[in-house]
Amino acid sequence: MDPNAGLLPAPSRACPQPAEPSMEGRRSPSPRVQGRGASFPWNQVSNPSLTDPDWFWDEHIQAKRARVETIIRGMCLSPNPLVLGGARARDGPSCPEKARERKRKQDLPMQQPPLKPGPAGSQGSRKRGPRVREQLRLLKQQLRRLQEHILQAEPRDPAPGPGSAQRRDGCGRPGAMDSGRHQGSSGDLPGVEEHRVAEVDHQPEEVRFLPSGTRALLEILRKELTGAVSQAVDSVLQKEGLNPGHLKKAKLMFFFTRYPSSSLLKVYFPDVQFNRCITSQMIKWFSNFREFYYIQMEKSARQAISDGVTNPKMLVILRDSELFRALNMHYNKGNDFEVPDCFLEVASLTLQEFFRAVSAGKDSDPSWKKPIYKIISKLDSDIPEIFKSPSYPQELLRNEDPTERGAAGQGFLGLS
DNA sequence: CTCTGTCCTG
DNA sequence: CAGGACAGAG
Numbered sequence: 001m002d003p004n005a006g007l008l009p010a011p012s013r014a015c016p017q018p019a020e021p022s023m024e025g026r027r028s029p030s031p032r033v034q035g036r037g038a039s040f041p042w043n044q045v046s047n048p049s050l051t052d053p054d055w056f057w058d059e060h061i062q063a064k065r066a067r068v069e070t071i072i073r074g075m076c077l078s079p080n081p082l083v084l085g086g087a088r089a090r091d092g093p094s095c096p097e098k099a100r101e102r103k104r105k106q107d108l109p110m111q112q113p114p115l116k117p118g119p120a121g122s123q124g125s126r127k128r129g130p131r132v133r134e135q136l137r138l139l140k141q142q143l144r145r146l147q148e149h150i151l152q153a154e155p156r157d158p159a160p161g162p163g164s165a166q167r168r169d170g171c172g173r174p175g176a177m178d179s180g181r182h183q184g185s186s187g188d189l190p191g192v193e194e195h196r197v198a199e200v201d202h203q204p205e206e207v208r209f210l211p212s213g214t215r216a217l218l219e220i221l222r223k224e225l226t227g228a229v230s231q232a233v234d235s236v237l238q239k240e241g242l243n244p245g246h247l248k249k250a251k252l253m254f255f256f257t258r259y260p261s262s263s264l265l266k267v268y269f270p271d272v273q274f275n276r277c278i279t280s281q282m283i284k285w286f287s288n289f290r291e292f293y294y295i296q297m298e299k300s301a302r303q304a305i306s307d308g309v310t311n312p313k314m315l316v317i318l319r320d321s322e323l324f325r326a327l328n329m330h331y332n333k334g335n336d337f338e339v340p341d342c343f344l345e346v347a348s349l350t351l352q353e354f355f356r357a358v359s360a361g362k363d364s365d366p367s368w369k370k371p372i373y374k375i376i377s378k379l380d381s382d383i384p385e386i387f388k389s390p391s392y393p394q395e396l397l398r399n400e401d402p403t404e405r406g407a408a409g410q411g412f413l414g415l416s
Numbered sequence: 417c418t419c420t421g422t423c424c425t426g
Numbered sequence: 427c428a429g430g431a432c433a434g435a436g
Contacts (some may be wrong), residue, residue, distance in 0.1 A: 247427090262419090280419085281428085288427055308419060373422090 146224050149217075161179045242274055242281060249393040250282065251331040254289045255343040257380040268383060271390035289331065294354075294369065296326055297347070301354035312352040312359075317344050323351070350376050 131257070246269060253260065253268065260268075262279050272278060300323045304315055317323050327347065328339060353372045362368040386392050 259421095276419095283420070284428075291422080369422090 077196075114264065142224070146221065149221075184347075242272065242278060245393055246272065246282075246284065249387065250285050252337050252386060252393065253339050253383055254286065254293075254331050255337075256383040257378055258286070258293070258346075259289055259377045260286055264383075268387050269390075270388065292330055292349070293347075294329070296323060297350045297354045298358070299368075300351055301358055304355055305358060309355070312355045315348060315351045315355055317348045317351060319344070323347070340381075346376065346379045346381075349379065 011302075135270060183361070249269070260285060265279070265282050266274050268271075269282070272282075301315070309315065324339075324344070325346075332339060350372070353375055357363060357368055357372060
C-alpha cells in the first residue's frame, strides 16, 4: 500500500520542517548576510598608518580570522544554525512520525515542549536529509579552506608588491578559490549583491592604502565569505519541502482530481522529494481542498432548496454562477487558469447529490455525506500531461499579484 | 500498526 | 492551511 515502505531509511525519526515555515523564512537570511558584509573590519579603520603596513595587516587579518573562526566554530557546534532563525517555527510534533517517536523516546514525557530539537550536535544531524547535511559539509569545507588561506597569508608580505601574494598561494587568480561553485547563488540575495557592488565601487579610503596584493586577498575573502554564507542559506532553505508553487499546482490539480493517490502525487510532483511527512502534508492539502469544496456544495444545495428549486437537474454550475466564483477564487485565485469543463460537470453533480440528500432528509443521519463522497471519489479525471513538468505552474506564479484582477470569469477574458 | 480521510479547531 | 483526535480499512 505504502509506496514509501522499504524505500525510506528506517531510522528516519522525525520529519524535516513543513513547507510553510521555509516559505516565509526565505527572507530572513538576507539581512543576516548583509549585516556581516556591512561590518567588515576595514570599514572601521580610522587612521591607517602608511608607515606601518604590517601592523595594519596583522590587525585586520587577526580580526578577520577571528570572524571566520567564529563562523566555523558555529558551524561545528550547530550543524544547522541557519535554519534556527525562523524556519522551524512549526517544526515539532507535526508529522506522522510522532507516534512512533513517542514510543521510542520513552524517557521523554509526552508533554515535553516541542521547542528545541535538542543539543545540536548529537541527534540533530541524524535525521536531517542527506542533502542538507551534504551541503552543510561542503560549506564547512569551504570555510576551512578560507581559513587556511588566511593563515597562509598571515606571515605577511615583506613587500606586498603587485602580485607577490598571488604568486605565493595562487589566490591572485580570480577564481582560484572558486572551484566551480559561486554560480550566482549569492546574487540571488539582493542584499548581498548590493553590498558587493557598493564596496567594489566605493572602496573605503583605508582599503586603497593597502598593497594591491592585500587588497586582492581581502576582496577574495569577502567574496568567499558572502558567497559561502549566502549559498548555505539558499541551499538549506531550498526548500526541500513544499513551496507555494507546489500548493498552487496542487490546487489546480484539484480541478481534475479530488482524490489523488499518493503515487499519483509522486508522478505529478517530480521535483519533490517525498517522504512520509511531505506525502501526508500533500494529502492533507487535498483533504482541505475537498473540505472547502463540499462545504460550498452543501451550502449551495441548501440555498437552492430554500429558493424553491425542486428538480436537481436544474442545478448546473455555470461560469457566471456564485458558486463558481467561490470555487475559482479558492483554487485559482489569480484566475490565470482556465477551469476545465469536467470540473464544472463534477461540481454540478456534487451539488445535485447534496440537493437530493438534503431534500430527502438524509442529513439527519450523522454520516449522510459518506455516500456522496463515495460517488464523487469515482469521478476523478485524467490530469493533463503538462502538470507532470516540475516547473509547470512557474509561469502562472508571476501573476500571483494580490491586487485583484477582476473577480470571477471576467479577468481572464478581459485581459486576454 | 500504518495509511487515509474526515471533522473540528486555531 | 496546519494540528490533532478519531475512525475505518488493510
